[in-house]
Amino acid sequence: MFFLKDKVDDLDFLRKADISPTKVAKALIELFGEMIFIHGFVHGDPHPGNILVSPRGQGRFSLVLLDHGIYKELDPKFRLDYCKLWKALISLDVPKILELGEQFGVGKYAKYFPLIFTGRTIYSKSALGTQVSGEEKTRIKQDLSSLGMDDISSFMESLPPDFLVILRTDGLLRSILGNLGAPRHVRLLAYAKCAIYGHEEQSRLESGAINRLSLRVKTSISYLHLRILIELARLLVQFNDYKHKIKDKLSWMLLKISRDVLGWYKPLM
Numbered sequence: 001m002f003f004l005k006d007k008v009d010d011l012d013f014l015r016k017a018d019i020s021p022t023k024v025a026k027a028l029i030e031l032f033g034e035m036i037f038i039h040g041f042v043h044g045d046p047h048p049g050n051i052l053v054s055p056r057g058q059g060r061f062s063l064v065l066l067d068h069g070i071y072k073e074l075d076p077k078f079r080l081d082y083c084k085l086w087k088a089l090i091s092l093d094v095p096k097i098l099e100l101g102e103q104f105g106v107g108k109y110a111k112y113f114p115l116i117f118t119g120r121t122i123y124s125k126s127a128l129g130t131q132v133s134g135e136e137k138t139r140i141k142q143d144l145s146s147l148g149m150d151d152i153s154s155f156m157e158s159l160p161p162d163f164l165v166i167l168r169t170d171g172l173l174r175s176i177l178g179n180l181g182a183p184r185h186v187r188l189l190a191y192a193k194c195a196i197y198g199h200e201e202q203s204r205l206e207s208g209a210i211n212r213l214s215l216r217v218k219t220s221i222s223y224l225h226l227r228i229l230i231e232l233a234r235l236l237v238q239f240n241d242y243k244h245k246i247k248d249k250l251s252w253m254l255l256k257i258s259r260d261v262l263g264w265y266k267p268l269m
Contacts, residue, residue: 005052005053005054005064006052007048007049007051007052007053008024008028008048008051008052008053008063008176008180009048009176009180010048011179011180013053014053017053017055017061018058018059019053019055019059019060019061020059021180021182022180022181022182022183022186023059023061024053024061024063024180025176025177025180025181025182025186026182026186026190027061027063028051028063028173028176028177029173029177029182029186029187029190029191030190030193030194031063032046032169032173033190033191033193033194033195034194036079036082036166036169036194036198037079037082037083037086037191037194037195037197037198037199038194038197038198040073040074040075040076040079041071041072041073041074042071042072042073042074042165042166042169043065043067043068043070043071043169044070044071044072044165044168045067045070045168045169046065046172046173046176048176048179049066050065050066050067051063051064051065051066051176052064052066072162072165074162074165075160075162078160078162078163080198080199081100081103081104082162082163082166082195083194083195083196083198083199084096084100084195084199085097085100085104085113085195086117086191086192086195087192087195087196087199088100089113089114089117089118090118090188090191090192090195092114092120092124094122094123097110097111097113097114097122098110098111100113101113104158104159104160104163105158105159105160106155106158106159107158109151109154109155109158112155115140116167117170118188119184120136121136121139121140121143124136173187174187
């Protein structure tokens with residue numbers, strides 16, 4: 001049985017092998033996060049047929065990547081800038097996002113980076129990982145409706161080739177995570193961690209032992225800060241979900257009570 005393999009998002013297979021889909025999602029996104037942000041090496045076509053899960057017993061598993069002829073090695077400067085971009089996206093550092101947009105050559109279109117990668121606008125007041133408000137959805141629709149085909153073409157043509165590979169890879173990974181039912185914070189947290197460590201990687205290589213220790217502490221603090229942001233957002237989502245469930249439960253109870261009372265009560269003639 002432990003020699004069997006199947007597609008990464010085959011939920012029936014995972015269930016029979018007693019493997020947690022969320023753990024598979026976490027392992028998958030951390031694997032690709034390390035590959036992209038730290039090593040600058042990207043598998044260009046991670047669809048489910050190219051990623052298999054191999055059970056190891058007692059809920060353990062290995063991920064198996066196929067089709068190794070379509071890797072892309074990222075330009076070192078692009079890798080570092082992409083790490084900086086994700087740090088800015090997590091903390092919604094608007095000036096830094098716009099500055100990096102200029103470096104990536106997309107100019108004014110950089111304001112769409114948060115929407116593309118994290119699902120919120122650049123001036124969003126919504127917590128990271130939460131659903132955007134109705135007002136913000138309206139603003140997004142208005143903003144996107146003002147874009148023409150020329151704008152979209154200009155944006156895509158302005159992106160460096162490495163960025164196009166990243167967009168395709170991230171899109172396929174998000175689809176797999178969705179099929180696995182993984183919470184949104186799993187991807188955000190993995191990317192935040194890998195972006196921070198990837199950003200400090202070059203400095204660590206160029207530093208002495210003492211400076212390397214200092215960088216390690218600094219990196220851990222930066223990651224802790226971003227993790228707190230993401231975890232607070234996750235807790236907010238859980239609280240809102242719990243609040244809605246309680247509200248629905250109370251509404252159901254009131255409706256049931258009302259029906260019972262109305263069914264029992266007979267007006268006097």
